[in-house]
Amino acid sequence: MQKQSPNLLDKTVLRAAAWLAFKKLTPKAAATNPVMFVVLIGTVITAFFTVQRLFAGQPFGFELATTLLLLFTVWFANFAESVAEARGRGQADSLRSAKRALKARRIKNGNEQNVDADLLRKGDRVRVVQGEYVPADGEIVKGVATINESAVTGESAAVLREAGGDHCGVIGGTKVLTGEFEFEVTADPGHSFLDRMIGLVEGAQRQKTPNEMALTVLLAALTMVFILVVVTLPPMAHFMGVSLDYTMLIALLVCLIPTTIGGLLPAIGIAGMNRALAANVVAKSGKAVEVAGDVDTLLLDKTGTITFGDRQATRFMSAGNAPAVELVNAAVLTSYEDPTPEGKSVLELAEREGYRVPERPVSADYIPFSAETRLSGITLADGTTFVKGASDAITTWADARDIRIPDDLKTLVKEVAQSGGTPLVVATDAQILGVIALTDVIKPGVAERFARLRALGVRTVMVTGDNPVTAGVIAAEAGVDDFVAEAKPEDKLNLIRAEQAKGRLVAMVGDGTNDAPALAQADVGLAMNSGTQAAREAGNMVDLDSDPAKLLAVVEVGKQLLITRGALTTFSLANDVAKYFAIIPAVFAGALPAIAALDFMGLHSPVSAVLAALIFNALIIPALIPLALRGVKLRPMTAEKLLRNNMLVYGLGGVALPFVAIKVIDVLLSLVL
Structure with a gap:
């Protein structure tokens, strides 16, 4: 079962996001995004110029319009991130409802003590009987029971948990339907599975991924380049007899720097983690989701992943x-x-x-x-x-x-x-x-999903303890690229290391203590929620449904995150190129005949040209928020074909759209200026 994220147009989400976007209009919050930080500084400076001209009795319409447009640009960028966070907090609220004031039957020195669940510590032994709630995270050491985990997973069907196997893990806040058991607490208060989930989906613990940080550095470098370009404009304008005040310079700078991707970048990352949670997968970091998109080799157990596992x-x-x-x-x-x-x-x-x-x-x-x-x-x-x-x-x-x-x-x-x-x-x-x-029976649709992953450049390897003949039959029917038969736990670890030695990123799934070394070694380790504490700690993702086949969905979520970021980055940079050739000729065409030849758009005036570009700049961010949050549709194709499609759709589209939009806005502005 998959969790349904709050709808993008949900009024509660939008109201919460709007208020949160205003709270982010602080230098400390803006400083984490270099591009938007420059826009915020520009907003403050143009606001100062507006007030100055107001008290001096001078016209201040251009300064006021510029200030408001810059403010809206920063606010819309914060709004994109806030919508993603608000949707995550909506999911967190349902998880938080699973946390309640619980009592526990702690066993100490052979006697039972009724204590508050908050007093339980790692290593304590607790007994739970039918009808009670599990007071903390732990592993069953005695007994068997059926448990309702719907508060965490959203799935109403009861699950079986018992001692002595790989399905011994229990989560605090879930309800025991039948049976009774004793378990050992594996997490202190504040560090439970639910606590970590709530922190992650709210974005409080989200860290930038390596690719995201690299892109942020690139955007900061581009911003510095355009700052240098704009700084050189006043002496050039003075030489050509063109009047450029500071408000015009700031407006030009904001039009030229990559504000679109700068404003949407955090939202794309948060939305990726939210999509993983919607699939009932908790990623311990944004890096795990992103790396899943770069995976080259997928290690899959036969039982439970390719087949139903109920032999x-x-x-x-x-x-x-x-x-x-x-x-x-x-x-x-x-x-x-x-x-x-x-x-x-x-x-x-x-x-x-x-x-x-x-x-x-x-x-x-x-x-x-x-x-x-x-x-x-x-x-x-x-x-x-x-x-x-x-x-x-x-x-x-x-x-x-x-x-x-x-x-x-x-x-x-x-x-x-x-x-x-x-x-x-x-x-x-x-x-x-x-x-x-x-x-055993192969799951329906598995062969099609493997073909889809193969088209995306992912190699699938089936690992099974079956003999080579049986393994070969299942592998051929399922359509995996390779298989390892008669495998022992250490064979998985050796296979992962061998693949990584070839420069490949590897993903695998596991639920037992003997899977922990391989889960820790893998670049993406998906642990089953029903598995042992060692497996959950070793993996960097946890599947709440305990469905080994979920690894296929995880890879697709990661691919979609990378494709979305790449597409919007291409679109944003193409926008900047278009705005450069649309605005600079309009500003300098009157003074420099050589540049006038490039002014093919025939904009009304330098002021209307800059304002039109600022309006486009402010509106394109909210227009792209739905795409950033939903993600670009994932289609099975090679990296080369994907790059070509991105350049055609988002590259050429990103170049053409600003020319058309700026011209239309300029015509409308010419009617009122």
Whole structure:
């Protein structure tokens, strides 16, 4: 489920943004934006000239008009940023409602104490029962429960959280619907997940990204160049007999500097983070969203990302001369303590096919699954061991015990793998009994999204613990560019490092503690909200829906941010070029015949030309606010084609529009001047 951002034309948003824009009209706030800071200084100076001429009894219409237009230019620039922030604060208000005065059952020295949630500290152990709210962020260490996380994610469907797995994380402010559990607090007050989310979406903790800072430096340099150009104009004008007062010079300067992109740049960055949050993804910084747009390689787990991840046992296949009933009995015994959906599906398949399954052992030692052994099982009280796992893992296990490998085992494994399923081999400490076929389903539309990413220059790599044959079938059907089969947790880390060594930016998704090193190493690490605290801390993004496929949407949000910034920068710089050739000839045409030849627009007068340019300058910023906040539509195309389209649409459009608009405004002004 996606959060809906407040509508751009929502009256509450606009009122809040308008007031916030006025509050930003301070030197301290304006100083963070060099271009707008120059405009603000110009506003103050022209206001001084206006008052001076008023008290001197001299005409002050041009000075007053210039002051108001400069003021509107700065205010509209602040308004663009304020609208983006106000929309984010609307989302923050819904998150803040999840924070309330909560009580907690803190366990200390074996006793329960009822305390305020604000008194909980990292490391405290807390018990929560059905109907209560989770008082703080933490990880379940005992018990299982279904939890309503709609206050955070917006999704009304309950989620299952339990101890001992990758889905053990809980968030303060969510409600326990059924069950009870004990959890360990992982965040002190003021540093919880909700606290960080609220700070981020309100923009209070937004830092400029490297590209944004580089562009700010470029805009500041261009502004300095135009300041130098304008400073040299008075002696030139005096030499040519043209009268240029200081108000005219300031107006010329503001017309020439890149005010459009300077005013919209902060709004573009904030809007990018808001779009990520609208997709229920919390970016820990604007840099994470931006880097997602530059990603070259996407590492994707097969299960849950490319496929639904709910693999189900669909068939028992005996190997050698093993009786089917023995295979089923062994499969059931190894699945009684298996908490995974696959393990539960084995029991369901046995019952569905009418087998008389053995009773659950009263006294037995369970062999848990691990990424290293890639098998699980059970040892009964009489010493008999039953195991199930990946074919190569069971083969290695059998070889170590001198258990014969049935001749048809490879054929059975290959048959399941070639059909796109996952084979689980079942064995005892006496013989290999056969194969359980697990099948998964590829998510609809995944192949189309991979094709879309490929067109944007992103390479996709599927990482799975399946054997190479199964992995190859799934990879071909899903349309990924490459795959890594029989992967262990450290293989992800090694693959990320190998890709980065080639100069590529890598994104990956994970939810377990064993994913934390790779999430930290990746340039974009998307952690699942339901995952462990280690994974959430290691990643620079958190998906509130815990949907691994969300990484695809994250990359698209980042691409859209970069494309929007590039398009509006191209448009703004093209505007400056057009305004330079529209205004300078109009100002100097009367005194310098050589320049008069360039005055092809035939503007009414130098004053009307400058005022027309200022009016255009002030109006173009609010006109582009919707585009800056919504973003340029993302279309799958190469970087070269994208650059060509930007130059044609926003470059040529940015050059042509000022000539037309300034001429129209000049004609209207000539009627009143």
